[in-house]
Amino acid sequence: MKIVYSWLKEFLPDAPKSERLEELLAGLGLETESISKLAPPPSGVVFGRVLQVEALEGKEVRRLVLDIGREVQVLSAAPNARPGRSRGRP
Structure with a gap:
Protein backbone atom coordinates (compact mmCIF):
# COMPACT_ATOMS: atom_id res chain seq x y z
CA MET A 1 0.00 0.00 0.00
CA ALA A 39 8.89 15.67 -7.58
CA PRO A 40 7.64 19.24 -7.28
CA PRO A 41 4.97 20.24 -9.80
CA PRO A 42 6.28 21.59 -13.10
CA SER A 43 6.75 25.34 -13.19
CA GLY A 44 3.77 27.23 -14.56
CA VAL A 45 1.26 24.59 -13.41
CA VAL A 46 -1.45 25.91 -11.09
CA PHE A 47 -3.75 23.78 -8.93
CA GLY A 48 -7.15 24.89 -7.73
CA ARG A 49 -10.62 24.03 -6.50
CA VAL A 50 -13.74 24.19 -8.69
CA LEU A 51 -16.22 26.67 -7.19
CA GLN A 52 -18.85 26.85 -9.94
CA VAL A 53 -19.67 25.13 -13.22
CA GLU A 54 -21.87 26.82 -15.82
CA ALA A 55 -22.99 25.07 -19.01
CA LEU A 56 -22.76 27.22 -22.12
CA GLU A 57 -25.75 26.78 -24.39
CA GLY A 58 -24.89 25.14 -27.68
CA LYS A 59 -21.26 24.59 -26.65
CA GLU A 60 -19.37 21.49 -25.59
CA VAL A 61 -17.37 23.52 -23.07
CA ARG A 62 -18.35 24.85 -19.66
CA ARG A 63 -17.33 27.97 -17.80
CA LEU A 64 -15.62 27.12 -14.53
CA VAL A 65 -14.95 29.44 -11.64
CA LEU A 66 -11.80 28.24 -9.87
CA ASP A 67 -10.11 29.15 -6.60
CA ILE A 68 -6.36 29.19 -7.22
CA GLY A 69 -5.62 31.55 -4.37
CA ARG A 70 -7.85 34.03 -6.17
CA GLU A 71 -10.97 33.42 -8.26
CA VAL A 72 -10.48 32.94 -12.00
CA GLN A 73 -12.75 31.83 -14.83
CA VAL A 74 -11.71 29.28 -17.43
CA LEU A 75 -13.37 27.27 -20.18
CA SER A 76 -13.16 23.49 -19.95
CA ALA A 77 -14.50 20.47 -21.79
CA ALA A 78 -13.83 18.23 -18.77
CA PRO A 79 -17.01 16.19 -18.20
CA ASN A 80 -16.07 15.50 -14.55
CA ALA A 81 -15.74 19.15 -13.46
CA ARG A 82 -17.95 19.67 -10.41
CA PRO A 83 -17.96 22.19 -7.58
CA GLY A 84 -15.73 21.12 -4.71
CA ARG A 85 -13.36 19.05 -6.82
CA SER A 86 -9.69 19.82 -6.68
CA ARG A 87 -6.54 18.34 -8.14
CA GLY A 88 -2.93 18.32 -7.16
CA ARG A 89 -1.14 19.60 -4.16
CA PRO A 90 -2.34 22.69 -2.37
Missing part, protein backbone atom coordinates in the same frame (compact mmCIF):
# COMPACT_ATOMS: atom_id res chain seq x y z
CA LYS A 2 1.30 3.46 -0.84
CA ILE A 3 0.58 6.35 1.51
CA VAL A 4 1.29 9.98 0.74
CA TYR A 5 2.95 11.62 3.73
CA SER A 6 0.95 14.87 3.36
CA TRP A 7 -2.26 12.79 3.51
CA LEU A 8 -1.04 11.05 6.66
CA LYS A 9 -0.27 14.46 8.22
CA GLU A 10 -3.94 15.45 7.73
CA PHE A 11 -4.93 12.62 10.09
CA LEU A 12 -1.85 12.71 12.33
CA PRO A 13 -0.68 16.34 12.46
CA ASP A 14 2.11 15.40 14.90
CA ALA A 15 3.44 12.55 12.74
CA PRO A 16 7.25 12.40 12.81
CA LYS A 17 9.44 12.93 9.74
CA SER A 18 9.27 10.08 7.25
CA GLU A 19 12.62 8.53 8.27
CA ARG A 20 11.60 8.41 11.95
CA LEU A 21 8.15 7.14 10.99
CA GLU A 22 9.80 4.24 9.15
CA GLU A 23 11.65 3.29 12.36
CA LEU A 24 8.45 3.47 14.42
CA LEU A 25 6.54 1.32 11.95
CA ALA A 26 9.34 -1.26 11.94
CA GLY A 27 9.13 -1.33 15.74
CA LEU A 28 5.46 -2.26 15.39
CA GLY A 29 6.31 -5.06 12.97
CA LEU A 30 5.16 -3.15 9.88
CA GLU A 31 7.69 -3.33 7.07
CA THR A 32 8.37 -0.28 4.90
CA GLU A 33 9.56 -1.24 1.46
CA SER A 34 10.66 2.21 0.38
CA ILE A 35 10.21 5.94 0.88
CA SER A 36 10.02 8.04 -2.28
CA LYS A 37 10.03 11.80 -2.53
CA LEU A 38 7.57 13.31 -4.99
Whole structure:
Protein backbone atom coordinates (compact mmCIF):
# COMPACT_ATOMS: atom_id res chain seq x y z
CA MET A 1 0.00 0.00 0.00
CA LYS A 2 1.30 3.46 -0.84
CA ILE A 3 0.58 6.35 1.51
CA VAL A 4 1.29 9.98 0.74
CA TYR A 5 2.95 11.62 3.73
CA SER A 6 0.95 14.87 3.36
CA TRP A 7 -2.26 12.79 3.51
CA LEU A 8 -1.04 11.05 6.66
CA LYS A 9 -0.27 14.46 8.22
CA GLU A 10 -3.94 15.45 7.73
CA PHE A 11 -4.93 12.62 10.09
CA LEU A 12 -1.85 12.71 12.33
CA PRO A 13 -0.68 16.34 12.46
CA ASP A 14 2.11 15.40 14.90
CA ALA A 15 3.44 12.55 12.74
CA PRO A 16 7.25 12.40 12.81
CA LYS A 17 9.44 12.93 9.74
CA SER A 18 9.27 10.08 7.25
CA GLU A 19 12.62 8.53 8.27
CA ARG A 20 11.60 8.41 11.95
CA LEU A 21 8.15 7.14 10.99
CA GLU A 22 9.80 4.24 9.15
CA GLU A 23 11.65 3.29 12.36
CA LEU A 24 8.45 3.47 14.42
CA LEU A 25 6.54 1.32 11.95
CA ALA A 26 9.34 -1.26 11.94
CA GLY A 27 9.13 -1.33 15.74
CA LEU A 28 5.46 -2.26 15.39
CA GLY A 29 6.31 -5.06 12.97
CA LEU A 30 5.16 -3.15 9.88
CA GLU A 31 7.69 -3.33 7.07
CA THR A 32 8.37 -0.28 4.90
CA GLU A 33 9.56 -1.24 1.46
CA SER A 34 10.66 2.21 0.38
CA ILE A 35 10.21 5.94 0.88
CA SER A 36 10.02 8.04 -2.28
CA LYS A 37 10.03 11.80 -2.53
CA LEU A 38 7.57 13.31 -4.99
CA ALA A 39 8.89 15.67 -7.58
CA PRO A 40 7.64 19.24 -7.28
CA PRO A 41 4.97 20.24 -9.80
CA PRO A 42 6.28 21.59 -13.10
CA SER A 43 6.75 25.34 -13.19
CA GLY A 44 3.77 27.23 -14.56
CA VAL A 45 1.26 24.59 -13.41
CA VAL A 46 -1.45 25.91 -11.09
CA PHE A 47 -3.75 23.78 -8.93
CA GLY A 48 -7.15 24.89 -7.73
CA ARG A 49 -10.62 24.03 -6.50
CA VAL A 50 -13.74 24.19 -8.69
CA LEU A 51 -16.22 26.67 -7.19
CA GLN A 52 -18.85 26.85 -9.94
CA VAL A 53 -19.67 25.13 -13.22
CA GLU A 54 -21.87 26.82 -15.82
CA ALA A 55 -22.99 25.07 -19.01
CA LEU A 56 -22.76 27.22 -22.12
CA GLU A 57 -25.75 26.78 -24.39
CA GLY A 58 -24.89 25.14 -27.68
CA LYS A 59 -21.26 24.59 -26.65
CA GLU A 60 -19.37 21.49 -25.59
CA VAL A 61 -17.37 23.52 -23.07
CA ARG A 62 -18.35 24.85 -19.66
CA ARG A 63 -17.33 27.97 -17.80
CA LEU A 64 -15.62 27.12 -14.53
CA VAL A 65 -14.95 29.44 -11.64
CA LEU A 66 -11.80 28.24 -9.87
CA ASP A 67 -10.11 29.15 -6.60
CA ILE A 68 -6.36 29.19 -7.22
CA GLY A 69 -5.62 31.55 -4.37
CA ARG A 70 -7.85 34.03 -6.17
CA GLU A 71 -10.97 33.42 -8.26
CA VAL A 72 -10.48 32.94 -12.00
CA GLN A 73 -12.75 31.83 -14.83
CA VAL A 74 -11.71 29.28 -17.43
CA LEU A 75 -13.37 27.27 -20.18
CA SER A 76 -13.16 23.49 -19.95
CA ALA A 77 -14.50 20.47 -21.79
CA ALA A 78 -13.83 18.23 -18.77
CA PRO A 79 -17.01 16.19 -18.20
CA ASN A 80 -16.07 15.50 -14.55
CA ALA A 81 -15.74 19.15 -13.46
CA ARG A 82 -17.95 19.67 -10.41
CA PRO A 83 -17.96 22.19 -7.58
CA GLY A 84 -15.73 21.12 -4.71
CA ARG A 85 -13.36 19.05 -6.82
CA SER A 86 -9.69 19.82 -6.68
CA ARG A 87 -6.54 18.34 -8.14
CA GLY A 88 -2.93 18.32 -7.16
CA ARG A 89 -1.14 19.60 -4.16
CA PRO A 90 -2.34 22.69 -2.37
